[in-house]
Amino acid sequence: MNKTPLRTSGIANSLLCAALALGSLLPGAFAQTATQAPPAADQKNTTADPWWKHGVIYEIYPRSFQDTDGDGIGDIKGITSRLDYIKQLGIDAIWISPMYPSPQIDFGYDIADYTAIDPQYGTMADFEHMTAEAKRRNIRVIMDYVPNHTSDQSAWFKESRSSRTNPKRDWYIWRDPKGFTADGKPTPPNNWQSWFGHSAWEYDATTKQFYYHHFYVQQPDLNWRNPEVIKAMMDVLRFWMDKGVNGFRIDAVSRLFEDPNLHDDPILPGTNAFGDPNIVHKYTDNLPEVHDMLREMRKVVDQYPGNPVLISEADEPNIFELSKMYGANNDEVQLPMDFQVADVNELSAPKFRELLKEVENNPAHGQPYFFFGNHDQDRIWDRYSIGVTDPAMKARIARMMATLLLTSRGTPQMYYGDEIGMVTTTPTRVEDVRDPEGITGWPKQKGRDGERTPMQWNDSKNAGFSTANTTWLPVAPDYKTVNVAVESPDHESMLNWYKRLIELRRTNPALYAGSMTVLNPNEEVLSYLRQGPPGKPSVLVALNFSGKPQTLKYDYAALGLTKGATATLETNDPVINHAPLTKPVTLAPYATWIAEVQ
Structure with missing residues (x-):
């Protein structure tokens, strides 16, 4: 990976980098004494200030994280073996995609048994050991809860x-x-x-x-109008809460109910990637009854200690509709996944600026939940650099999006491998496609295999993911230079950029809990102020969304600041390190600037 110069914030040192490089060579090899891990987000975990408001959540796609038995598929023991890496990264909770018994038509989202572990991932004893080891490291475990449908093999x-x-x-x-x-x-x-x-x-x-079946033929929808179904699915929540999990990401929750009168959906002009008429899912999505069930789910998890969390996957049409997921009295989910922000697949400062304002002023006054990558989206590296060919500029863009994720006011969700700059590796031949979405929609829809390739740990066989001759998906070709072992000792790597941002988020009072005001110093620059507590500095973040230098002019007095920018906390623009902060700052193309302001 091409690296761009950036400013050190004094966090990493050569001893730590060497230890992390050695630890990344083998699962579970991180030395516990190498460094003090960033403080946990839940030191003051109370009902009024729960851990999930400050924590960083990391999605693991278990098939692709770490294989320990040599079958080419990741497993639970593999996750356990990498908990030290996750801790060193600064993660507070891991969300694990489904590991339940499944025919794997939709790679786990077609569940045959909600209260068991698929043998290809391990045993229930393996799961219990993993949760215990995660708890020992103060890492919470969030399960994927798939209530809309089961497998046809259930x-x-x-x-x-x-x-x-x-x-x-x-x-x-x-x-x-x-x-x-x-x-x-x-x-x-x-x-x-x-x-x-x-x-x-x-x-x-x-x-x-x-x-x-709202999804695949092999995924029949449950009838949530049946009280017996409701009871059975609430018992699923209780089963895993009793196992010690700390919450659930609720899959496809807006599709729980359908119009019982079977009205036809409205038809729009044109056809989709599958050759079908375009329709509006008016009678199969986002019906009012969904909120009744979310309140019931919340009642179940609220019976358990530790402030367990519910995260909803609901790609609502706007922030107003998304706000309803919080509930009228914040009695539904605590963290609705914000697809409005996540689905801006372009570097448009005006679009992000307006959406962030809307999120800050959401009618429910709920905690925002941001993400820019998951198992259903192209990697950050690719989604936001369309049309950009210079690898150094692509790296800057990826760092910029990481900064937006980790310094804005909201709970951030990372996706495994984004922290090292993994790229989307889409199959080039239909015979190589594993995802049924790609098999059905090829060539217009090539599926989601590209964002699900194995984690790149080192430059050994299969990137250290597996000893198998063939892995379930091939490892990306760039694994020799883009991996944890290579990046750990490199202070200018993507991995260490993420680590510094996470630590800064955790230790700076303004980023930890400050309010957020979206600014507009320049139409091409996304910028915002995180307000520090009384007597403490605030933090200014500026992200140049354009391929040209942009000059920043802030009216610090209008923001209630008397000194302006007093220190650069982090940047990947080397010129800023030498520029007087008393003058207007010019930010390089796709560069990031995080400043202390007073």
């Missing part, structure tokens, strides 16, 4: 489809055909479409009815 669904009179028939959504074609083929009850292409209805010849 015992529940097998019973449901066995006959129309089975007690679990109404656990899923079954409907008669709307009619029949001239040659006698049944037609779906309405025009609802699957998120992954084509009709959302699948005909079952045995019982001569269709079942509904």
Whole structure:
């Protein structure tokens, strides 16, 4: 990876870097005495000031994090072996994508048993050991809770489809055909479409009815209008809370309910990547009943100590609708994932500026939850550098987005590998695609394999991820130079940039808990002020979203500041280190400046 000069904040030292480089060579090899890890976010974990307001959350895609048994697939023991790395990075909680028994049609999001561990990932004893080791390091564990649908191999669904009179028939959504074609083929009850292409209805010849699936055919939707389903799914929450987990990321929560009258969805002009008509999911998404269920889920987790958290995946159409996920009395989820901000797939300072203002003024006054990468999105490195060819500029852009994530007011979610600058590695041939979304939509939709490639630990075979001859997805070609071992001793690496930002976020009072005011010193620069407590400095953040130098002019007096910028806390623009802070600052293309202001 090309490196760009940046300013040291005095946090890392050569001894630490050498220890981390050695530790990254083998799972679990980090020396506990090498450094003092950043202080935990929950030193004052109270109901009024819970840990999740200050913590950094790190998503692990278990298939791709660390393989310990040589089968080419990551496992729970692999996660345990890397907890020291996670701790040294400064992470407070790990969100782990599904590890439940599954046919793996959707790589774990098609669950066959909600209260067990898939043998390919390990055993329940492995899971319990991992949670215990995480707790010992003050790292919380957040499970992926998938309430909308099960696998068609679930015992529940097998019973449901066995006959129309089975007690679990109404656990899923079954409907008669709307009619029949001239040659006698049944037609779906309405025009609802699957998120992954084509009709959302699948005909079952045995019982001569269709079942509904918002996602893949193998993922039938549960019927959340059935009280027995509600009880069973609340018991799932209790099962894992009793195992010691600290909360849940709730998958596809806005799709829990559908219109019982089966109204057709509105049709829009054109077709999508799957060749289907464009529709508005009016009758299958974001129905009011969703909020009733979120309140019930919240009641369950609130019965447990330690301020457990609920995080919702709900790509709401605007900040106002997203705000409803908090609940009228903040009695639903604490952290709705903000796709409005995450889905700005371009470097547009005006767009980010307006969205950040909206989030700051959300009607529920809820805690923001930001992320720029996960298992369903292209990597940060690629999404925000479209059209940029210079590797050094790409690196600056990736650092800039890391800064936005970790210095804005909100709970940040990282995605494994972003901290070392992993890139999207999309298959180039349809025969190499593993993700069913890519298989169905190729070539317009190439799937999500590119952001799910194995973690790059070192420059050994398979990047230190696995000893297998073949891994479930191939390791990215750049693993020899982009990996933890190479970057740990390099003070100018992406990894150490992330570490410094996380420590700065944790130790600077203004970044830890200060309010946020979005500024506009220059149309091409995204900038904001984090207000320090009385008697303490504030922090000014400036991000040049353009490929040209931009001059920054702040009216410090109007911001209630008497001295202006008094120190540079972090930057990757070497000129700023030598420029007098009393004069207007010119920020280099795609550069970042974090300053102490008084």
